[in-house]
Amino acid sequence: xxxxxxxxxxxxxxxxxxxxxxxxxxxxxxxxxxxxxxxxxxxxxxxxxxxxxxxxxxxxxxxxxxxxxxxxxxxxxxxxxxxxxxxxxxxxxxxxxxxxxxxxxxxxxxxxxxxxxxxxxxxxxxxxxxxxxxxxxxxxxxxxxxxxxxxxxxxxxxxxxxxxxxxxxxxxxxxxxxxxxxxxxx
Numbered sequence: 001x002x003x004x005x006x007x008x009x010x011x012x013x014x015x016x017x018x019x020x021x022x023x024x025x026x027x028x029x030x031x032x033x034x035x036x037x038x039x040x041x042x043x044x045x046x047x048x049x050x051x052x053x054x055x056x057x058x059x060x061x062x063x064x065x066x067x068x069x070x071x072x073x074x075x076x077x078x079x080x081x082x083x084x085x086x087x088x089x090x091x092x093x094x095x096x097x098x099x100x101x102x103x104x105x106x107x108x109x110x111x112x113x114x115x116x117x118x119x120x121x122x123x124x125x126x127x128x129x130x131x132x133x134x135x136x137x138x139x140x141x142x143x144x145x146x147x148x149x150x151x152x153x154x155x156x157x158x159x160x161x162x163x164x165x166x167x168x169x170x171x172x173x174x175x176x177x178x179x180x181x182x183x184x185x186x
Contacts, residue, residue, distance in 0.1 A: 025174040052185030054139035124148040
């Protein structure tokens with residue numbers, strides 16, 4: 001069975017814990033099916049980080065191993081504002097553990113955000129953006145992506161997993177990001 005999660009690098013978490021924690025960060029997650037077999041995801045949350053701390057967290061790609069389901073992350077710098085990230089993830093679907101590989105390329109616009117595209121992996125296509133915006137008492141993170149799964153599973157099953165898992169995944173990202181207040185920056 002082919003993986004339909006691709007790189008959501010944020011796919012697991014405890015539902016009750018994640019929901020309670022996400023309220024602290026004004027988490028909003030929306031998933032819409034577009035076209036025939038694609039999903040558009042938008043998410044946002046606010047963290048109590050200085051803008052420079054938020055930028056550091058956003059571009060510390062190897063920190064994604066702190067998110068449940070991400071087993072490993074290897075970053076290779078391709079240039080001053082470009083990075084390649086190889087991810088190994090694992091998801092449990094019904095009675096099966098499925099391991100997934102994904103290679104993403106990130107183009108960084110310093111202190112603004114990143115654009116990413118999957119160059120290899122289980123999804124037919126996966127691309128999107130992260131943006132950070134300074135706000136009173138913190139930084140607003142905004143995420144947008146379009147994902148096309150490579151799966152023979154019915155879309156109703158795929159959509160169920162997307163709706164159920166993505167909120168927990170983004171809650172885990174926000175929760176871990178909030179711990180980055182110790183990062184020293186100017």
